[in-house]
Structure formats: structure tokens, C-alpha cells
Amino acid sequence: MKTLPLKLSNAIDRELAPLSMDKLTAACSDLTQRYALGQFIDNQLHRQAYIAARLPATYGVSQEVFRRIEPLLKPVKSLLDLGAGMGSLAWAAHEMMANLERVTLFEKDVEFLRLGQHLTQENLHPLQLAWCRHDITKEDIFPSHDAVVLSYVLNELSLNEQTHVLEKAYEAADNLLILIEPGTPEGFGHILKARQLLTERGAYVIAPCSHNAPCPLTPTYKEGKDWCHFSVRIPRGKYHMRVKDAALPYEDEKYSYLVVSPHPVSDPKARVIKAPIRKTGHVILDLCMQNTELERRIISKSDGKIYPKARAIDWGDEWNW
Numbered sequence: 001m002k003t004l005p006l007k008l009s010n011a012i013d014r015e016l017a018p019l020s021m022d023k024l025t026a027a028c029s030d031l032t033q034r035y036a037l038g039q040f041i042d043n044q045l046h047r048q049a050y051i052a053a054r055l056p057a058t059y060g061v062s063q064e065v066f067r068r069i070e071p072l073l074k075p076v077k078s079l080l081d082l083g084a085g086m087g088s089l090a091w092a093a094h095e096m097m098a099n100l101e102r103v104t105l106f107e108k109d110v111e112f113l114r115l116g117q118h119l120t121q122e123n124l125h126p127l128q129l130a131w132c133r134h135d136i137t138k139e140d141i142f143p144s145h146d147a148v149v150l151s152y153v154l155n156e157l158s159l160n161e162q163t164h165v166l167e168k169a170y171e172a173a174d175n176l177l178i179l180i181e182p183g184t185p186e187g188f189g190h191i192l193k194a195r196q197l198l199t200e201r202g203a204y205v206i207a208p209c210s211h212n213a214p215c216p217l218t219p220t221y222k223e224g225k226d227w228c229h230f231s232v233r234i235p236r237g238k239y240h241m242r243v244k245d246a247a248l249p250y251e252d253e254k255y256s257y258l259v260v261s262p263h264p265v266s267d268p269k270a271r272v273i274k275a276p277i278r279k280t281g282h283v284i285l286d287l288c289m290q291n292t293e294l295e296r297r298i299i300s301k302s303d304g305k306i307y308p309k310a311r312a313i314d315w316g317d318e319w320n321w
Contacts, residue, residue: 003235004056007123008091012051015119016239019048028053028243040156047086047111051119052239055088057253058152062092064232065180065257068316069207070096072176072259073147077101080145082136082169083108083153087116087129094124102128104143108135137161142172151180154190166194170203176261177203183229183254188221191228191256203260208316210268213292217273228273228288229256230316269318270295276313283310287319 004012016024027049034040041047066073076097081089084105093100103124107113110133117131137157142148148169154162170177179194181187192215199205205212208228220226231252270287273294277284282300289295299310306321313319 004059004237005091005095008059008119009237011119011123012055012237012239015051015115016048021242024049024052024239025243041109041112044111047115049243051086051115052237052243055086056237057234057251058085059088059092060232060234061180061253061255062089062149062151063096064230064316065178065255065259066092066096069176069178069259072206072261073097074099075175076146078145078147079103080142080148080169080172081105082142082148082150082165083156084116084131085109085112085152087120087131089149089151090120090124090127090129094127100127102130104130104132104145106132106134106136106139106142108133136165136168139168142168144172144174146174147176147178148173149178149180151178152182154179154181154194155187159193162190162194163197166197167201170198170201170260170262173262175263176206176259179258181256183231183256185221185224185227188227188229188256191258192218192221195258195260198258198260203262204264205258205260206265206268207259208257208271208273208288210270210288210290211292216288216292216294227256229254231255231275269320272313272315272317272319275315276310278311283307283313285310285313285319 027045031046031049041050077099079093079100084107087105090103093103113131113133120129150169179191181190199212217226217228231254233250234253235250268290270289272285273288274286282298285297287295287297299307301307309321
């Protein structure tokens with residue numbers, strides 16, 4: 001379970017404490033309805049509702065994606081966050097990127113930017129944070145960084161805007177371009193289109209795919225049956241619990257993601273693309289293989305040392321046995 005850093009939890013408390021719970025709950029409900037209609041944040045109360053209901057999840061997903069590619073993050077000293085919102089990704093990067101020195105955050109909403117500055121102020125030392133008010137759909141060039149991230153951004157852009165931003169983001173990524181979207185059919189659809197566009201421009205896919213060929217889930221996705229997504233368990237803070245009138249102290253956040261690089265990848269691994277099915281005496285794993293095939297493996301006690309590893313593996317992990 002992805003626990004919020006204490007400093008972030010305290011910063012959220014300080015921001016939301018002056019609000020009445022009734023007003024915050026109503027704003028969260030309104031924001032949820034707007035999202036369902038394809039509309040987005042409209043006022044300051046919506047922004048504060050986002051802090052209560054969504055910021056912990058975006059932080060947790062970012063941290064989980066970074067955890068899965070952690071060996072690739074060791075050389076990363078600079079990070080560009082495009083469409084940074086309130087900077088939840090910077091918190092995750094601060095925790096997961098050991099050699100990170102500076103983060104540049106592009107955000108067009110001035111109130112989001114101010115809230116992000118307020119939440120991160122003095123909390124992410126020694127990172128150098130540069131908050132910049134920019135509309136990423138209007139920029140012709142982004143400054144080069146070791147890693148560039150678009151997190152929960154593509155779903156808010158038109159197709160033409162997606163193409164423009166992806167091309168410019170890839171040009172700015174010296175080592176890694178990381179895309180994160182909701183783990184819905186629509187979110188995966190954005191990832192799928194981005195994957196095709198980027199590979200056509202010479203990008204090498206690093207994760208979660210085990211190959212650079214067309215995604216083998218495309219046919220089932222187009223039929224509305226299956227899509228590539230993963231899940232991370234997010235603890236609910238006190239405001240999150242209250243505004244959602246939740247009984248459980250956690251929620252499972254579904255996400256889709258893609259990591260590409262301008263440099264070739266060595267020794268790609270198969271990946272577990274569905275929750276393992278654990279039965280008495282055997283485990284069922286659904287894998288995306290290096291040979292572009294989808295494969296279901298049944299691993300039993302008779303398989304020796306592989307069996308304990310299969311019992312311990314999780315949805316989204318690499319499989320290299």
C-alpha cells in the first residue's frame with residue numbers, strides 16, 4: 001500500500017483544514033460528475049476537492065510506476081513534468097529517484113500552480129523546483145531533461161494536441177518518456193495511440209511491454225473486452241474517507257502506462273498483465289511475452305523453485321523464469 005509522505009499528508013491537512021466538510025464533500029461530488037461528463041476543474045473548490053479525492057491516487061500511481069522502472073531511473077538527474085497540476089509526481093520522484101537534482105513543472109492553470117508551489121514549498125529539499133506557467137499545447141519546444149513525464153494529461157487533450165505534445169515531449173526526453181493514464185478503456189486507448197506514434201518515430205518501448213511490436217491486446221481492446229492496465233492500493237486519508245463516505249481505509253486505483261526511450265533496450269522481460277490467480281497447489285499467470293504473444297501459464301508445486309516465485313509475483317511484475 002502506497003502511504004503518503006508525512007510532509008505531503010501534513011501539507012494537505014493545512015490546505016483543507018479551513019474548509020467545512022459539507023462544502024468539500026459537495027465539491028468532490030460535483031467534480032466526479034464533471035469528470036464523468038468529460039469536463040474538468042472549474043473553480044477553486046474543485047481544486048481543493050481534487051487535493052482531497054485525487055491527489056493521493058495520482059501520487060500513489062506515480063510512485064508505483066517509478067518503482068517498476070527503478071533501475072532505469074538511477075542516471076536521471078533532471079525531470080520535466082508536463083501538465084504538472086499540483087506536483088504530486090514531484091513528490092513521488094523525490095522519493096524514488098535517488099540521483100534526481102531538479103524538476104521542472106509546466107502547468108497552465110495559475111491556481112493549480114500556486115497550490116502546487118504551496119504544497120511543495122520547503123518540503124522537497126534538496127530538489128530544485130522550477131514552476132512554469134505554460135500551456136503545453138501551445139509550446140513548440142520543451143527544454144531537454146533526462147526524463148519527461150505526461151501524467152493524466154492525454155485524456156484532457158484533443159487528438160491533434162496529443163500528437164503535438166507527444167512529439168515535442170519525445171524530442172525533449174534524453175533518456176525516458178513516461179506516460180500515465182487512467183486504467184480505463186479510454187485511458188488505455190490514449191496509451192495505445194501514443195505507443196504507435198512514438199514507435200513510428202523510432203522510440204524503443206521499455207515498459208510495460210516486453211517488445212516493440214504492435215500490442216497483442218489491440219484486437220480485444222477494439223472489441224471492448226480487454227485492455228492493458230494495472231492496479232495499486234492507495235490508503236485513504238481522513239479527508240478522502242470523509243468526502244467519499246468510504247467504509248474501507250483504502251481504494252484500488254487502476255492505471256495504464258508506457259515508458260519509451262530513444263535508446264534501445266537490452267534483455268526485455270515478459271510481464272504479468274493480469275492479477276495472478278492463486279489456487280491450492282498452482283498459480284495461473286497471464287503473460288505478455290517477448291515474442292509478442294499472450295501466454296497463460298499454469299505453474300504448480302511440481303515445477304520446483306519456480307513455484308514459490310510464482311506465488312509471490314504480483315500483477316504488473318516482470319517474469320523472467
